Amino acid sequence: DTGVSQNPRHKITKRGQNVTFRCDPISEHNRLYWYRQTLGQGPEFLTYFQNEAQLEKSRLLSDRFSAERPKGSFSTLEIQRTEQGDSAMYLCASSLGSSWQTQYFGPGTRLLVL
Amino acid sequence: GEDVEQSLFLSVREGDSSVINCTYTDSSSTYLYWYKQEPGAGLQLLTYIFSNMDMKQDQRLTVLLNKKDKHLSLRIADTQTGDSAIYFCAESPNSNSGYALNFGKGTSLLVTP
Numbered sequence: 001d002t003g004v005s006q007n008p009r010h011k012i013t014k015r016g017q018n019v020t021f022r023c024d025p026i027s028e029h030n031r032l033y034w035y036r037q038t039l040g041q042g043p044e045f046l047t048y049f050q051n052e053a054q055l056e057k058s059r060l061l062s063d064r065f066s067a068e069r070p071k072g073s074f075s076t077l078e079i080q081r082t083e084q085g086d087s088a089m090y091l092c093a094s095s096l097g098s099s100w101q102t103q104y105f106g107p108g109t110r111l112l113v114l
Numbered sequence: 115g116e117d118v119e120q121s122l123f124l125s126v127r128e129g130d131s132s133v134i135n136c137t138y139t140d141s142s143s144t145y146l147y148w149y150k151q152e153p154g155a156g157l158q159l160l161t162y163i164f165s166n167m168d169m170k171q172d173q174r175l176t177v178l179l180n181k182k183d184k185h186l187s188l189r190i191a192d193t194q195t196g197d198s199a200i201y202f203c204a205e206s207p208n209s210n211s212g213y214a215l216n217f218g219k220g221t222s223l224l225v226t227p
Binding site for chain 1: 154157202218
């Protein structure tokens with residue numbers, strides 16, 4: 001399978017705990033995006049990497065959120081001191097610079113904060 | 115921010131055509147997209163159209179773009195039960211560097227036998 005992969009697929013945590021999600025983009029895709037999708041809504045942009053550089057962050061990305069893409073390949077999204085409002089599906093997408101208009105999405109990580 | 119609006123629900127009978135409509139507000143959008151999401155799954159790119167086009171056809175899918183009215187539609191011919199899903203319209207505003215997508219809330223399509 002050469003698509004975008006995300007792990008874990010599901011995460012249940014208690015309020016106040018830290019969680020980390022991983023995204024593996026399609027090989028050679030230099031652009032990587034994180035989105036958040038809450039129930040009944042469309043995905044909302046969180047942040048974007050070109051190679052290892054984080055070039056853009058949404059206002060939705062509070063101080064408790066941090067994303068990294070240390071070697072320009074996989075990326076991690078960490079949420080510190082989780083709150084119930086963080087419960088959502090976290091989606092990762094990737095695209096190739098020369099075909100930037102085509103973003104391919106992973107299956108998502110569903111987070112439930114109790 | 116800019117809004118992408120879609121009707122929330124559409125029901126059609128198997129074999130009929132489905133038309134899902136979307137309006138957007140960012141006139142600088144370069145590309146407009148249709149994504150499909152099945153329950154518990156990620157988003158599947160169905161098709162996209164460049165803003166200087168007014169129509170694109172791909173097998174059973176036809177996309178119409180009215181740039182003057184900022185209106186986008188997706189027509190699915192011969193709709194099948196497997197087409198039941200949520201369909202998202204999205205725009206790629208030209209106002210940001212990364213071309214992050216701006217999505218509508220999605221239209222739930224129910225195809226009945």
